[in-house]
Amino acid sequence: MxxxxxxxxxxxxxxxxxxxxxxxxxxxxxxxxxxxxxxxxxxxxxxxxxxxxxxxxxxxxxxxxxxxxxxxxxxxxxxxxxxxxxxxxxxxxxxxxxxxxxxxxxxxxxxxxxxxxxxxxxxxxxxxxxxxxxxxxxxxxxxxxxxxxxxxxxxxxxxxxxxxxxxxxxxxxxxxxxxxxxxxxxxxxxxxxxxxxxxxxxxxxxxxxxxxxxxxxxxxxxxxxxMNHRSFSRQVYEQLLSRDSLREVEAAQVAEALHMNLRTFQRRLQDEECCFRELLDQARHALCCRYLNNEQLSMGEISYLLGFANVSNLYRAFRRWRQEAPGEYRQRRRHDSLACLQTGGRSAQALIPVTFR
Structure with a gap:
């Protein structure tokens, strides 16, 4: 959310x-x-x-x-x-x-x-x-x-x-x-x-x-x-974030979870000038950053959870999202977390650009 x-x-x-x-x-x-x-x-x-x-x-x-x-x-x-x-x-x-x-x-x-x-x-x-x-x-x-x-x-x-x-x-x-x-x-x-x-x-x-x-x-x-009517795309996005995995997720599955047929689902998104593929990409971005903060997850596991066919696709997507490699992001976040603990504040994190109409 x-x-x-x-x-x-x-x-x-x-x-x-x-x-x-x-x-x-x-x-x-x-x-x-x-x-x-x-x-x-x-x-x-x-x-x-x-x-x-x-x-x-x-x-x-x-x-x-x-x-x-x-x-x-x-x-x-x-x-x-x-x-x-x-x-x-x-x-x-x-x-x-x-x-x-x-x-x-x-x-x-x-x-x-x-x-x-x-x-x-x-x-x-x-x-x-x-x-x-x-x-x-x-x-x-x-x-x-x-x-x-x-x-x-x-x-x-x-x-x-x-x-x-x-x-x-x-x-x-x-x-x-x-x-x-x-x-x-x-x-x-x-x-x-x-x-x-x-x-x-x-x-x-x-x-x-x-x-x-x-x-x-x-x-x-x-x-x-x-406010609720304007943010149907937010509901879809939150539904995507709530899933254990984005592997093989389809618009029809999310529509069913929101108790509507696929045609109504697509029309509601179109009314907000949005599309399912865009929201899925944003959800992958947000979850990828969350997963990278978990040192126990390997790049292969993260790639699988996000629904990428291979790690190379994950690397290409992450560079498109944040103009850096996922390993670089993970190392920087580790450094920021240590600095945060030392200062008692919260480390500065780049904003994930998610826009809802």
């Missing part, structure tokens, strides 16, 4: 960057993001580019807590109609339920789950399955901080979470994180877990407005329906 984020979040990151005096136009250019997207709030930006933009801004600002600064700039319009619906909710629980059902509107890289037990309500953020580019620590931090700050804005008591668990290693400077999340903060989890008092989450909010919330719920549903 190639995750995306609502383009309106670029404005949020721009506001955060301005607090450090950073040249945002330069940051956008270095992250491969079209500056025109700043004026297109309902467009979509690849999650990976947003992640790289924040990572670069964090380095340039020399502030490990840059994600927290980003979260502090979030306002209802940053979430489009979902933001207004959450702010008009009757209770914090209802707002979290809206987030659970419509999170993909602003970011589809993670899923939200609500768990109530023993008088506590947990808001759990999990990475979406089949995500091609794993989320960074900064991504988890900005999502978690945004939820906590929104809850604090909405409730007059400005409640703190009872407990917070964040993924990734504990940073050297924990003070900014504990000021925002509270002292009961731990790292090294595999997901974000925000724990609140269940009774507090069910209290009436002073700013509740059911009619306003309903209208924005309808707008959110229309946006999500249009």
């Amino acid at each position: 190639t995750a995306t984020v609502l383009a309106g979040w670029l404005g949020v990151i721009e506001q955060a960057a301005s607090r450090y005096g950073l040249d945002f136009a330069s940051l956008l250019q270095r992250s491969g993001i079209d500056p025109e997207l700043l004026q297109q709030g309902t467009a979509r930006v690849p999650q990976r580019k947003i992640s790289d933009l924040m990572q670069l801004a964090m380095v340039m600002s020399n502030d490990r807590g840059f994600a927290l600064t980003v979260a502090r700039q979030v306002r209802p319009p940053s979430w489009y109609s979902l933001g207004y619906a959450i702010w008009a909710s009757d209770t914090l629980l209802q707002g979290c339920q809206r987030l659970q059902h419509c999170a993909a509107l602003f970011a589809d890289a993670f899923h939200v789950q609500l768990i109530e037990h023993d008088g506590e309500l947990q808001v759990v953020l999990r990475q979406a399955p089949l995500l091609r580019d794993p989320l960074l620590m900064l991504d988890w931090e900005v999502f978690a901080a945004t939820i906590v700050l929104t809850i604090r804005h909405l409730h007059p008591a400005k409640p703190q979470p009872l407990r917070v668990v964040l993924p990734g290693p504990e940073p050297e400077m924990t003070a900014p994180f504990k000021r925002l999340f509270g002292e009961a903060l731990a790292w090294q989890g595999e997901e974000v877990v925000l724990t609140f008092s269940a009774s507090l989450m069910k209290e009436w909010l002073p700013g509740r407005n059911p009619e306003l919330a309903r209208q924005h719920d309808e707008l959110s549903q229309r946006y999500l329906q249009a």
